[in-house]
Structure formats: C-alpha cells, structure tokens
Amino acid sequence: DQQVKQNSPSLSVQEGRISILNCDYTNSMFDYFLWYKKYPAEGPTFLISISSIKDKNEDGRFTVFLNKSAKHLSLHIVPSQPGDSAVYFCAAVERGSQGNLIFGKGTKLSVKP
Amino acid sequence: GAGVSQSPSNKVTEKGKDVELRCDPISGHTALYWYRQSLGQGLEFLIYFQGNSAPDKSGLPSDRFSAERTGGSVSTLTIQRTQQEDSAVYLCASSLVRVLTEAFFGQGTRLTVV
Numbered sequence: 696d697q698q699v700k701q702n703s704p705s706l707s708v709q710e711g712r713i714s715i716l717n718c719d720y721t722n723s724m725f726d727y728f729l730w731y732k733k734y735p736a737e738g739p740t741f742l743i744s745i746s747s748i749k750d751k752n753e754d755g756r757f758t759v760f761l762n763k764s765a766k767h768l769s770l771h772i773v774p775s776q777p778g779d780s781a782v783y784f785c786a787a788v789e790r791g792s793q794g795n796l797i798f799g800k801g802t803k804l805s806v807k808p
Numbered sequence: 809g810a811g812v813s814q815s816p817s818n819k820v821t822e823k824g825k826d827v828e829l830r831c832d833p834i835s836g837h838t839a840l841y842w843y844r845q846s847l848g849q850g851l852e853f854l855i856y857f858q859g860n861s862a863p864d865k866s867g868l869p870s871d872r873f874s875a876e877r878t879g880g881s882v883s884t885l886t887i888q889r890t891q892q893e894d895s896a897v898y899l900c901a902s903s904l905v906r907v908l909t910e911a912f913f914g915q916g917t918r919l920t921v922v
Contacts, residue, residue, distance in 0.1 A: 740912075
C-alpha cells in the first residue's frame with residue numbers, strides 16, 4: 696500500500712516551458728515533504744523541501760506547492776532546461792517518526808531542446 | 809572523503825551466497841540510512857542509524873538482512889543466502905540531523921543475484 700504516489704512514470708517537456716511533477720500522499724501524519732533528483736548511475740540529490748505549515752516554497756527555477764486538504768504536492772520547474780532531465784522522487788516524513796523518508800516511485804522527466 | 813562512498817559499485821553473486829555492502833558516510837554525519845531501489849520501484853527504506861541510539865530496523869525485508877555501524881561511522885549491510893529478488897541498487901545516505909533535509913546519498917551498489 697503506497698503512501699506516496701507519483702502516478703506519472705514519465706513526462707516530456709520542451710526546453711523553456713514549465714515542467715509540473717505531481718505527487719499524492721495518503722498519510723495525514725506526513726508533515727515534511729522533499730523532492731530529490733536522480734541522474735543515471737548516481738545517488739539521489741536533494742532538491743527542495745516544504746513543511747506542512749507552508750503551502751509554497753521557491754528556490755530559483757524550482758517551486759514546490761503543497762495542498763494539504765487534497766494531500767497533493769507538485770514541483771514546478773520553469774523554465775525547463777535539458778540538464779533537468781532526470782528522475783524526480785517525491786518523499787515524505789511522518790511527524791514523530793525517526794525521520795524515515797517514504798519515497799514515491801519517481802517520475803522520469805525529459806526536457807527536449 | 810568529500811561525499812558518501814559505497815563499495816563495491818557493482819556486485820554479482822550466486823543465489824545462496826552471502827554479500828556485504830559497505831558505506832562510508834560523510835565525516836561527522838550522525839545519521840545513516842540504507843535504502844534500496846528495485847527495478848521500476850521507488851526507494852525502499854531498509855534501516856536507519858542515529859548516533860548511539862538503537863537502529864530502526866523496521867524496513868528490513870527479512871531476517872536475512874542485517875546491518876551494523878561501527879564506531880558511529882562506517883556501516884555494513886549484510887544479506888545472507890541471497891535470493892534473486894534481492895537484486896537491486898542499494899543506496900546509503902548520511903546527514904547531520906535526523907530529518908533528511910540535507911541528506912547526501914552515495915552512488916549505490918548494484919547487486920545482481922544470478
């Protein structure tokens with residue numbers, strides 16, 4: 696039973712356009728959310744995070760939006776660049792937990808020049 | 809080293825054999841995690857070490873899996889009597905604090921059980 700779901704296994708976007716990666720969760724105890732980016736043959740790298748007390752966090756071209764009532768978050772990348780092509784993982788941490796990250800299955804983003 | 813180092817980078821083993829995977833975290837990082845990624849799957853939590861506290865082993869899939877962390881630094885993940893379903897990329901991460909806000913992952917060990 697997946698607690699963090701990324702329903703789109705892949706996404707293709709034209710360079711310069713916006714990329715929107717979606718993530719849904721089922722556990723209402725999650726209170727911290729993170730996005731990681733992974734290139735082939737490399738470990739995931741932390742990208743951006745958001746606490747449940749916020750609904751938006753922005754860092755350069757990357758913005759994460761959190762809709763707690765819908766248990767939904769999204770990562771916006773604008774403008775998209777070919778170097779953004781990677782697998783993006785959504786992850787969540789449960790309040791009061793040891794800090795274990797629960798990951799989604801990832802979405803493979805391809806940005807075409 | 810500058811980052812999290814895992815060895816070996818690739819391991820092919822015969823079904824039934826034992827394997828040991830090693831993780832050298834970033835110096836000074838008190839939290840250490842093991843995850844694995846099977847083909848087409850997300851990152852599955854295995855085990856977590858934090859300082860001198862008892863490790864959280866809740867993610868280990870069976871008693872064939874064990875891990876230790878010696879001296880609060882290097883960690884070894886051991887899989888006994890390997891099975892084909894153990895084939896995956898095993899990833900180690902470390903961080904300064906309990907929550908993975910600034911966690912750094914190693915490149916992983918690709919384990920193939922034949």
